Amino acid sequence: MIADQPTLLTPITIGNWTIDPPLTLAPMAGQTNHPFRVLCREMGGCGLVCTELFSSHAMQFKGNHHRTMAMIDWTPEEAPCAVQLFGANPQHMAEAAKIVVDYGANLVDINMGCWVPKVTKGGGGAALLKDLCTAVEVVHAVVNAVQVPVTVKVRAGFENGVITAVQFAKRAEEVGAKAIAVHARFAEQGFTGKADWDIIRQVKAVVKSIPVIGNGDVTNADDAIRMFEQTGCDGVMIGRAALGNPWIFRQIEHQIRTGTPLPTPTIQERAQTCLRHAQLTLQTTKLRERSALLELRGQLIKYLSNMPDSTTIRHQIVHCESLQDIENALAPVL
Ligand SMILES: Cc1cc2nc3c(=O)[nH]c(=O)nc-3n(C[C@H](O)[C@H](O)[C@H](O)COP(=O)(O)O)c2cc1C
Incomplete structure (x- = not known):
């Protein structure tokens, strides 16, 4: 069955980067630091990694912020590696983007998915999905500030049942975002319930020329295949299922390419x-x-x-x- 679907792993282009295979590591605070990203890349099958989220505000005070500076941990061996920023002030986001690019970020990813109060209380993360004007201004400002491709990771929307990702994705593409990743839950859901992959399909249907990366509840190759097939997404992003399991990307790649699962690691x-x-x-x-x-x-x-x-x-x-x-x-x- 899989042999008839060779296009599932077609490499994707994000600006000047080719993501091959189009299986990506989700940004996860406290988890996707340099060692873990290196492991995911080394194991094979992971075409793009992403850092933990950085506060654009804290970046402005980098000289005084030991923890933020310690998180600037990416190296050329991880490339392509996206660096994720959060914040609601377009100017701060643009400045922070310049800083991380100066430190060698290959792509800049804008966080519009985080729902924790520490991030949303300042209007950043998923809170931006309640204010699409500012959300688009943030993307525009960051795109204008840096030469590297800018991507956005969104939730389906903020309030339960109110889908804003679709409208936003279209506008983000117009102002120069080079890919959109969609975690198909609403921010108010946190991690409860099931990701509604149909929202990924809806985003894919309105975005014209940039890749859409589906995210949410992919735990194995069968899930990834279903996500590709049901949504038409160009790439699949994996978070929790990669923790303590950096083999997952090569397992998915192998199964899609050959139709047979890889043995689980001993x-x-x-x-x-x-x-x-x-x-x-x-x-x-x-x-x-x-x-x-x-x-x-x-x-x-x-x-x-x-x-x-x-x-x-x-x-x-x-x-x-x-x-x-x-x-x-x-x-x-x-
Ligand atoms: C421990 C943890 C930390 C996370 N941190 C971030 C983050 O910094 N930025 C972000 O955009 N999403 C973050 N997420 C969300 C994930 O990127 C991803 O969207 C979510 O886990 C759903 O994907 P999954 O079902 O494959 O885990 C985090 C998730 C977890 C479990």
Whole structure:
């Protein structure tokens, strides 16, 4: 059945970048940092990665903002890598875009999906979907500020049942956005309910010349195939299902290209990748070691889900204080 559908993985063009295959890593705060993005690219099948979100406001005060500066962690080996910004002030967003491009961002992505009050209270994130004029001004300002392609990641809309992504996507294309990713839930839903993929289809139907990337609830190759088929989207973005599972992109790519699933990684492979994730983090982080370890613990635990008899390992990882602790914890399964 799949062999009859070779077009599902047609590479997409976002400005000057070719995304091949068109399977992308969703931006996830506290998760999609440099080590994780590198792993996703190394494993294969992931055509584009994205950083965690950055506050355009905090960027203006970069000299004083250790955490923001520590998050400027992308490197050429990840390319293409989009850097995600949030904010509702077009001027601040434009300035922040210039800063991240000066630091080597390959693309700039504008966050119009985040629903947490910390982001929406200033009018940014998904709150922009309640004010399409400002949303379009933000896109326009960022497009005019930088030479790299600008993309936007939206929710279906802000209020439950009120779809604004469709109207917005059309306007964003007109002012120069080079791709739109649609997380097919309303902001008010948070992560509850099911993503309504029909909204991705509706966005695809109005956008003329730029790729539409579908997002929401893709957990395996079968889901990705269904999303491509049901919505006509040009690419598929994966978030939660990639955590502790950076193999997912190559699994999807393999299954679409060959029609057969790849074997799931062995326990040993999972443990080795978990360790590599820890090594990469502790070798490259610009965070203070303590902060890096706290974030890392949460990331490493994800590799252990469904690993039989992993209670002890889990306990040790949750309390690890060093790379040596992590090595010791994983030793029985390496
Ligand atoms: C821990 C976590 C952090 C997230 N952070 C961001 C973010 O910084 N920017 C953003 O646009 N979306 C963020 N999201 C949303 C994801 O990018 C994605 O849209 C959502 O998880 C739905 O996709 P999925 O079903 O494949 O996980 C986050 C999601 C999670 C689970």
